[in-house]
Structure formats: structure tokens, C-alpha cells
Amino acid sequence: MDAYFAHSMIEKEDFEKMEQYILDHVPAEDFAAVRKNLKPTSIILEEATDKAYHEGAVLEHGCPVEIRKSLEPLEKRLPDVVGIGFAKCGTGTLQFLDCHPSVTMRSTEPKFYNSKNAFDIIQFDGEGTPEKYDYLKKIEITAGKDKQKFLKFSKTVLTVNPKKQYAGSAALDVAKAMKILNPKTKIIGIACDPIKRVYSQFAMKNRRTEFKTSDGMDEEAIHKCRACLNKDLNETIKDFTENAQRLLDNGGNSPGFDEYARALEPFVEQFGDENVLLLDGENLITQPNQEWARLLEFLGLNKESMKFYIDEEKGFPCLEKPVKYCLNGAKGTSRKIDVRQEYPEDTAIWRKSFSPKIKEMILFKKICNKIDEKCCQKLRDEKSSFSWAHEYACLDV
């Protein structure tokens, strides 16, 4: 056991303190297996480029300790559950799932499917259909350098793979390929208030620019960096507003950040509405236990098996059961700013631009059957999932 501590985030004495707490908080039937498997999670990369991981390091799994109920042998497996997005809405919080004894999840977001291999899988299907393992090998080869893709997992735990790009432009092929390889895949999307999402995205890119500039990157390189802001944050916001206004004036196309229904559609088509869960990213922050109960139920797990509390200092939920654990400090910065108060005129324009697509989302995921007074009354209740959508959907109801 001592060797594990050399490559983990946890000191031996802290782990010893955690051990009994964890064993007291896992289901009685999982106790023996969890005790046998319990150890600190290994660090696989000491310095990640994205600071959103554990103190800058990348762990082998999402949870800092390995809490597993399975004693079965491990094998290469495709994910049972796929998180398809949406960026800045709280996909990172799915990391908490890895602390559940029946679930396992990588701490990074390996990409099993891209437009090329998804297309190839669809082409192969039905034409002398190679064995599934050949498909997997094919993906492994085309997928390139990401060594973490085909980690071995036990058969008896759910494996989760969040990957926000799956909901992008190749979504139709990706959804079809997923269906061919694993027809039982369950899909999770996390939608959130697009006004907060826009700000969160720009603020993240701005942080990256500041970091890279202080690290010596010159202006030209910053300009080429797609993940950076190459203008001042306020100017970027002004540009976004101007574009949103132009689109409104020209008939109302979306400036982006709100196209939840369109992104979910291919997955609903392939797997059925009942296998595609849309979580509320805002409720994940304000009412974590309510939103997590929806998720656990969807995965067929006991709703009481994970509990959260809101950490006052962080202002965000942290896991309380089966282990105490908060996400890294890099997550949860921009949502501390009230964007509407900071940018009242810009956000008023954004609100109008986002309104049609948010209505579409409400109808598509059957949050309401119609956008009417009854629906608006339901959304007005701050405790209901998607209450943030009231502001967009009920502008003129």
C-alpha cells in the first residue's frame, strides 16, 4: 500500500482518516469489496496544461480515492454512459460519479469517437460486419496519442465518458456509431443558463490568455491560440453583443450557447428519449441533491447513495457521501460574478437572442408540453429544474 502514496494526492495519514468514513458511508452489500479495493487514486500526469484538474495534476480516475464494489477481472470496454456536454455547464461535476462504488470514470475526457472513425464505423456496419473488437482496435488506432482511451474496467461497474465535443458538428455520425458499438449507451447532457455560460466561457479563455502571457507567450502566438481570448474581456463581450443584435435584426439566428435541443436530437433519435437525460447545470449548483437524485435514478442507482453539501467558502457543492471531496478551485470562479448586474445592457440583448432556442429545449425535452401560463408558473418555482429558463421562455407569456 505504501507505494501508492508516492503517486497520489493523498498523504498516508489523511487516507487512514478517510478510510473508516468511506466504509461507514458505502452500502452494506458493497462493504467487503470496497474495503479490499480502497486505495488512493494514482497520478498519471504531474503537470496538466489545464489547471482544472486536481491541483494541476491528472489522476487516473475522477475521485481522489478508489471506491469500487467490483472484484471482477478488468477488460477493455466502451463506455456505458456518455456525457455529451455542454461546455461550462458543469460537465466537470460528473467527476463526482467516480466516487460511487458502482461507477468508474476517467479524470480526463478521452475521445472515443471523432467524425472520421464514426463515419468508418457506420460504413462498416452491415458490410461483412467485422467483430466488435476490430472496431475497437480501429478506433484505438485512429484515435491517436491518447493513451488513456482503452483503460480496463470491470464488467460490473458503469463506465462513464464525458466528452463535450460529441454534441458538436459530427453529432449525427457519433450518435449512430455509438449505437452500433453499444446500443445500450445512456446519454447525459447538462444544460445551463446561456447568459452565465457565455460569461463562463469568455472568462475561462481570458484566464488562459493571462496565464500564457505571464508565461512568456507573445501576442502572435496568443492570437493563434484557439482556447485563448485575443481581445480584452469587455471588448469580447461587446463584440458578442453586437453580433447577437445583428442576428436579431436579420431574423433571429442564434449566436450560439443555447442550441441544446439541436445537439440532443441525434442522440434522442438513436437511443430514445428515455435514454437521454438532460440535467440542469444551475440546479446542480443550487440544489445538488435534487439534481443528483435525477442522475442516480437515470443510471439505475440508489438515489440516496450520494449526498452533497454546499461548501460556504467555495460557494459550490462538494460531495459528502460516500467521501468528502470538492472539485479543484479552478472550477467555480465566473459564476461568482453576477453577469446581469455587471453587463445589464448586453445581457438584455442576449436574453432576447437566446429565447427561441431555450423554448425549443423546453419542448424538446418535454420540460413542458406547451409554453403557456402553466409552464411559466412551473418554471417560476426556483426549486424546479430549469427554473432559469423562465426568463427566456416567458418573456411574452
Ligand SMILES: Nc1ncnc2c1ncn2[C@@H]1O[C@H](COP(=O)(O)OS(=O)(=O)O)[C@@H](OP(=O)(O)O)[C@H]1O
Ligand atoms: N460543485 C461544483 N464545483 C465547482 N464548479 C461547479 C460545481 N457545480 C457546477 N459548477 C460550475 O461548473 C462550471 C464549469 O463547467 P464545466 O465543468 O462544464 O466546464 S468545462 O467546459 O469542462 O471547462 C463552473 O463554471 P465557472 O464558475 O466559470 O468556473 C462552475 O460554475
